[in-house]
Amino acid sequence: MTRSSNDILLGAAPIVLVLLLWQGLVSFGYAPPTLLPPPGQVFLRMSQQLASLTFQQDVAATLFRLFAGFAIAVVLGVSLGIAAAVSPPINAAVKPIVRVLAPLPKVALYPAFLLLLGFGHESKIMLVAADALFPILLSTYYGATNVEQKLIWSALAAGTPPRDVLWKGVLPAAMPSILTGCRIGLVISCIVVFLAEMITSTDGLGHVLVTAARTFQAVDMFVPLITISLLGLILNGLLQGLRAYLLRGFPSV
Template sequence: MKARAITSEVLLGIAPIALLIGLWQAIDSFGYAPVTLLPPPGLVFARLLQQLTSSEFQQEIAATLFRLFAGFAIAVVFGVALGLAAAVSPATNAVVRPIVRVLAPLPKVALYPALLLLLGFGHESKITLVAADALFPILLSTYYGASMVEQKLIWSAMAAGTPRRQILFKVVLPAAMPSILTGCRIGLVISCIVVFLAEMITSTDGLGHLLVTAARTFQAVDMFVPLITISLLGLILNGLLQALRSYLLRGFPEV
């Protein structure tokens, strides 16, 4: 029964994508858009397969993934640490809360020109932008997850002899883990978007740079290849994070 449910879920997930590709093909077949601007999906996917065997294209993917992983890792470390600290310490909460209220709604890409001036045009500015954008959903999810831990769990741990200094890591953190991982999934999606956008604005490598270069030379097929690639990378990374979530939360009633 479980295998059948998983298969049904996969098929339901594939159906909208297949419908979108079919609509794309129909637009091309009926001539609603010029081929020079919207090439047929078959041509785009064939070009993608060709590019994936190219070492140059693999290096572009590696550059994008390096920036994505570095920024996302920084966001996870600081987001979880600040979220837990704000949840258990009223003094830290008093400091963090106004900062979050001011900076969370701010579009971080607006800070990118300043980051370029401070950190240069290399990896550092892009990694910082990714970390800044992914930080807040992780921080907020961690804070609310830790704040919602039932007090009776803490009392039970203390009654069982757990030292007070270990309550955070043995009780609060495990109980808040579902919320933390949800924030991480949101942060990962944001990281994929932001790193691609940063590379489009200013970069000499990466998938975003490839898209801008193809657009400037009116290479429509090559312009769609980076878009599909970053979408596939996001899909794969999200699937891996979901598998990690299922593993870490295997003792919970629902995953």
């Protein structure tokens, strides 16, 4: 018990140190506040922004793209992953394509998406989906191929019709792996949607950062960056909670 509270203290130490260093740099005049605003000012500005309607609209735009892209990635990733794991012909087709596309920097496709889908939501959603797809697909595939053959035999022996084995055997058994992939995919979605908005957009959190950068408003550059990072943390935490709840029967990893 004391051990874990020690760990918390130990873990909090570097975070406190970073904040102190940040404050110290400004207080002792090593960094001008125009370049590095003090933490207090940043968090004050953040609370103001969170209450403002325009900022909320930017957050909403970002969230919409984030979830739309992520949802596409989950549906495609899980179904393709399972299909590739259970069907040899699909595997033969999907595996080499994935091998080629997975290490490809998806952000390079963004200009193509812009040309094909326009500068609105669609191109950004597409980029998010493309980036989040592969971790989800690969973990699903990995989880589904590692399902024990004997588990499937047991399900068949218990009278489960072969069609249902996929839903009642393979999918639940691959669930831990799938959810891990989703967690990675979700954080990636957060990062990518922000970057896409920074590269070209007229709204969203990324756009807020770019606008602030053009006018050298250091405070306003920190606010969207911290917001998206917090968003990533919160979503990651939520999915982790969901995972823990869904997987209560599995041995903890």
